[in-house]
Amino acid sequence: MKQVAAVINGESIQTRNTVAVLDPSSGEVIAETPDCGPAEIDLAVSAARRASHQWRKVAVADRARILRRFAQLIERDRDDLGHLEALQTGKPLRQARRDAELTARYFDFYASAVETHYGSSIPLNADTMIFTQWEPHGVTAHVIPWNYPMQIFARTIAPALAMGNCCVLKPAEEAPLTALRLASLALEAGLPAGALNVVTGYGETAGAALTGHSDIDHISFTGSVEVGRTIARAAANRVIPVTLELGGKSPNIVFADADMERAVPGVVNAILQMAGQTCSAGSRLLVHESVHDILVERIQQAFANVTIGPALSDLTLGPLISQAQRSRVLSFLDEARGNGAKIVAGGSALNGGVFGEGFFLQPTLIDDVDPDSPLGQEEVFGPVLAVTRFRDIDEAVQFANGTDYGLVAGVWTRDLSTAHRMIREVLAGQVFVNTYGASGGVELPFGGFKRSGYGREKGAEGLRSFAQIKTGVVAL
Structure with a gap:
């Protein structure tokens, strides 16, 4: 049985209590991950806040270069990542390997997309210069499910990092292993410590502590309608934006x-x-x-x-x-x-x-x-x-x-x-x-109507979800 650590501020973090990860194909325990609670969540959010002061100032071209390097490392390790994804989710190996390829594609896509994501000028009159610019929220929280851990990791983390946010991600307790492996690859790619933190544990403890944290600026959640309602209430209490991708009956x-x-x-x-x-x-x-x-x-x-x-x-x-x-x-x-x-x-x-x-x-x-x-x-x-x-x-x-x-x-x-x-x-x-x-x-805006949620991920809309627009007005 393998002990796998959480990643906070670029360091491996263990806890006294652990969460077992099962192989759905056999029912056997294949790993144990930390049972993070409010203390570990606070460390991760604080690390992201510190990193955000510098990451948002990194030139877009340099951010894109790191994301492309991240994509290359995912491609390099796609067979191992696919094997791990299949093992923890039960999906057939070819599907899991395809997920690894798409994970790399997300980081490559958003590296390019952010380089052409411009503001605009507004021609009000000859005596005023008006322009808009996009700015990161700051610290973003990401709670993802167990069915597509790699793909959903990428579709939410890639645009958030591209726009200059720093992230804390909580994968589902059933399938956290590829998210932790990707966090280590992000560091290898040159992402600053603290820009991406992955905490493990149960939704009722780690997930609730993260989405309820007072220093989070935006929440992205993919999961059930019931949990989505809880997260939406937590976001509303602090008046912060939230993207919800919930269920379907398609x-x-x-x-x-x-x-x-x-x-x-x-x-x-x-x-x-x-x-x-x-x-x-x-x-x-x-x-x-x-x-x-x-x-x-x-x-x-x-x-x-x-x-x-x-x-x-x-x-x-x-x-x-x-x-x-x-x-x-x-x-x-x-x-x-x-x-x-x-x-x-x-x-x-x-x-x-x-x-x-x-x-x-x-x-x-x-x-x-x-x-x-x-x-x-x-x-x-x-x-x-x-x-x-x-x-x-x-x-x-x-x-x-x-x-x-x-x-x-x-x-x-x-x-x-x-x-x-x-x-x-x-x-x-x-x-x-x-x-x-x-x-x-990857390029197609994705999200729901009615109880399937609100907000959009993927494509250019994914970048806008992780940024806020500012208008500058200058009298000449």
Whole structure:
């Protein structure tokens, strides 16, 4: 068992109590990390505050050079990082290696983006010079989940550092190992001590101490709606900005004229990526009644061909993150059975043999789901696809918008008018047509409507989230 330290002010920090990190593929403990509390959080925030006085003054070109060097080191170590990510999250190895590549891409992208992120001049009149400039918030807090630790680390830390902020990041206790490894690579890249601090521990202690700290200037959070509400209240009490990327109940909407050769693999991948434990998972399938039977049959066949096993076996589907998460998903399936929904594929836990004591679950397809039922409304966070038929485009829009979430949607049609109407009328931060997801989508603004959160990450919007605009007015 490996003891892994937190990183505060460029130094390794241990605590008396530790948090065990499990391999979801086996249920075995693979590492222990510090159980940080208010004392360690205070050290990290103080280190970030001290570093911020200098980091914000570093020339943009020099900041960009360090971020590019960071990206190069991630590329150098991508196989090791991918292996570690697969081990702690349970995702198949090829997905984890792709995450490492995208992590490097974020730092490379924001290194370039910040060099062309200018203010502007405002021509009010001939006797006044007016200009705007972007300035960092100062010290930013980042709380990230366990499903994409590397990617979400990068999409929140890269723009924050690029804009001149200094950061304290708290990874999920289930999957903190790659965040800690990345923190050490940041120091190797030349990032000043204290500019990036990674503290570990439980959300109720370390996370609450960080987001409630009086010397934080901005909070970025990705996670559940319930915790998001708590963090939003903490930010409101101190009147500081917060970016919230919360849950989703995202639909794939398949019209009668859809190209099934494209739609079927798109729908399947959208729910099986990371075993469905993704806020943007395509967990609802809304399908026109005229093509319902053929589409359900083809997805059922695709699910039957899914290979399942430990993360390092690099098959199609790995385990869920924990026993608690698997039990939660199974409770949704039990409720659906009780309401008369028809499970046409999967629906059971997998144990023994190659699955050992891991947290595996069959990919599950449930037909004729009532859109108002819990399975049609709530985020399951597992490889469970709920199917609902619609009759026409109006009903498709009604069902698509009929939950409290609005993060991502997919539309499958050959008709240009239908595609544009759906983009306009579906309430979601991203709407894809004849595809789903953007393979990381580093350049694409990402965030939600309704209970899926507010604020935007990725792309140029990600830089603006970590800066505040100042207006200068000079009378000539």
